[in-house]
Amino acid sequence: MSTQVKVVEVTERSQMQQAWMIRRLVFIDEQGVPAEIELDADDAIAFHALALDGTVPVGCGRLVVRDGLAKIGRMAVLRERRGQGIGRSILTFLMDRARQQGFARAVLHAQLSAEGFYLKNGFLPEGEIFEEAGIPHRRMSCQL
Ligand SMILES: CC(C)(COP(=O)(O)OP(=O)(O)OC[C@H]1O[C@@H](n2cnc3c(N)ncnc32)[C@H](O)[C@@H]1OP(=O)(O)O)[C@@H](O)C(=O)NCCC(=O)NCCS
Numbered sequence: 001m002s003t004q005v006k007v008v009e010v011t012e013r014s015q016m017q018q019a020w021m022i023r024r025l026v027f028i029d030e031q032g033v034p035a036e037i038e039l040d041a042d043d044a045i046a047f048h049a050l051a052l053d054g055t056v057p058v059g060c061g062r063l064v065v066r067d068g069l070a071k072i073g074r075m076a077v078l079r080e081r082r083g084q085g086i087g088r089s090i091l092t093f094l095m096d097r098a099r100q101q102g103f104a105r106a107v108l109h110a111q112l113s114a115e116g117f118y119l120k121n122g123f124l125p126e127g128e129i130f131e132e133a134g135i136p137h138r139r140m141s142c143q144l
Contacts, residue, residue, distance in 0.1 A: 005058065005086055007093040010048035019050050019060035026076035033133045042066075042073075049093045051077070051086050061090040063097055063106075070098035070144075072108040091121050099144040106144055109137045118142075 010016050027033040042064045051059035059077035063070060072094050077087045098106045109132055110118050115125065123140040130137055
């Protein structure tokens with residue numbers, strides 16, 4: 001990963017807007033996910049991470065705790081910045097946060113096209129493929 005890239009907790013509204021901008025570019029514009037599905041109520045309760053190259057936002061992700069589960073989601077890196085270790089840094093940041101909150105395990109719904117990314121980072125697939133927002137997914141989990 002480029003040395004200037006760091007991952008921070010979103011603490012300000014302006015940072016949340018930067019994360020939403022990345023998600024809009026990746027999920028809505030690039031992948032065609034409907035805006036009303038992409039922006040859901042979980043954003044209000046989630047812990048959000050933002051990857052910054054200097055002051056420029058390049059990636060994001062979130063951690064939602066519900067029903068005793070730590071669920072990672074909305075992992076997105078700008079297309080032109082992929083393959084540089086930024087996604088791994090965001091994922092590690094969120095896994096560390098879940099661990100700090102006392103969780104021994106994290107779960108997520110992986111797009112099949114991203115399964116290899118999560119496999120490389122310790123997640124294992126569970127169960128059948130299902131569709132979410134018109135995209136095939138599989139549940140994965142990881143011991144923290
Ligand atoms: C998935 C995503 C977040 C990965 O971010 P990234 O910054 O490109 O990933 P990294 O550079 O940190 O990759 C870490 C490792 O995973 C591998 N990897 C990355 N994306 C992969 C993919 N889609 N399939 C298989 N392996 C992948 C990398 O080659 C790297 O391997 P290495 O350790 O052997 O070098 C990014 O590709 C993305 O935003 N995709 C579009 C949105 C998306 O699909 N989000 C996930 C929804 S579940």
